[in-house]
Amino acid sequence: MLAGVSDVSVQVGRTFPGLRERLREATAAAHRQLDAQMSAFDLTVFSGYCRFLQASAGALLPLEAALVDGGVARMFPDWPERTRSAAIVADLDWLGRDAHATVSVPPLTPSAVIGTMYVLEGSRLGAKFLLKAVEDAADPRIGKATAYLDHGAGKKLWQSFLARLGSGEACDEDEAIEAARRAFAAFERAADRA
Numbered sequence: 001m002l003a004g005v006s007d008v009s010v011q012v013g014r015t016f017p018g019l020r021e022r023l024r025e026a027t028a029a030a031h032r033q034l035d036a037q038m039s040a041f042d043l044t045v046f047s048g049y050c051r052f053l054q055a056s057a058g059a060l061l062p063l064e065a066a067l068v069d070g071g072v073a074r075m076f077p078d079w080p081e082r083t084r085s086a087a088i089v090a091d092l093d094w095l096g097r098d099a100h101a102t103v104s105v106p107p108l109t110p111s112a113v114i115g116t117m118y119v120l121e122g123s124r125l126g127a128k129f130l131l132k133a134v135e136d137a138a139d140p141r142i143g144k145a146t147a148y149l150d151h152g153a154g155k156k157l158w159q160s161f162l163a164r165l166g167s168g169e170a171c172d173e174d175e176a177i178e179a180a181r182r183a184f185a186a187f188e189r190a191a192d193r194a
Contacts, residue, residue, distance in 0.1 A: 019173055020165050023118050026177040030184035035126070037191050043130060044137040050097050051194045053148065057088045058102030058190030063116055063183055065101070070108030076117070076164065082157055084120075087147035094145045102193045103186045108179065111172040114165065115179030119187075121161040124152055 041055070042048030064085045073079040092099045108116060131149040134142055 018166060019114075019171060019176065020118075020162060022173055023115065023177055023180055027119070027180050027184055030181055030188075034184050034187050034191070037188055041191075041194075043133045044139075044142070046095070046139045046141060049134065049137065049142045049145070050092070050095050053088060053092050053095070053145070054097060054099065055191040055194035056148065056187070057085075057092060057099040058193060059183075059186040060088055060120070061085055061099060062101040062103055062105040063120065063186055066105040066108050067113055067116060067120075070113045071110065072113050072117070075110060075113055076161075078157075078160070081152070081155065082121070084148055084151045087151045091145040091148050095141060103189045105182070105186060109172075109175060111175035112179035114171055115176035115181075116183045117161060118165070118176070118180050119183035121158055124158060127151075128153075 038052065038055070041052035043052055064083055067079075076082060089099045127149045131146060134146055134149060137143060
């Protein structure tokens with residue numbers, strides 16, 4: 001890779017977007033729509049935070065189950081460090097709420113695992129900002145249920161995911177993009193049901 005050039009491949013003097021850039025561009029509208037939908041949950045009040053976590057769990061639990069079934073641990077040996085299902089279940093349990101999968105997810109191929117992981121790993125970046133809102137909540141119960149939002153803090157999970165994404169391993173990019181879109185849609189459906 002050329003110095004200063006990220007997420008692109010260069011062939012015969014032409015620059016083509018890499019998979020990360022294609023995923024970002026292809027899912028930008030879905031990402032904005034989901035952000036707008038999730039911003040309707042007031043994370044500073046107990047009921048709003050519970051609904052946010054239940055909506056998140058509604059999609060996260062089946063997505064992570066599909067990742068496991070799709071062989072994510074073979075592709076990402078550090079999967080035990082990445083999975084957040086136990087964290088969100090623990091947060092909801094602390095708040096006296098149940099975590100349920102509320103959407104269905106089709107089986108994932110290796111390329112679909114990459115697209116789904118793009119969405120889940122990217123959500124960690126947004127979680128940092130959401131955590132700040134939660135920390136400002138007046139209700140002390142909320143501040144004690146942040147395992148999901150704080151999961152992986154201090155680790156370089158996003159960076160290691162990007163390294164895997166840019167490793168040049170064979171991946172059906174269209175399939176990865178479609179899986180990423182389905183992952184965003186799963187969170188949208190779960191938020192509608194919360």
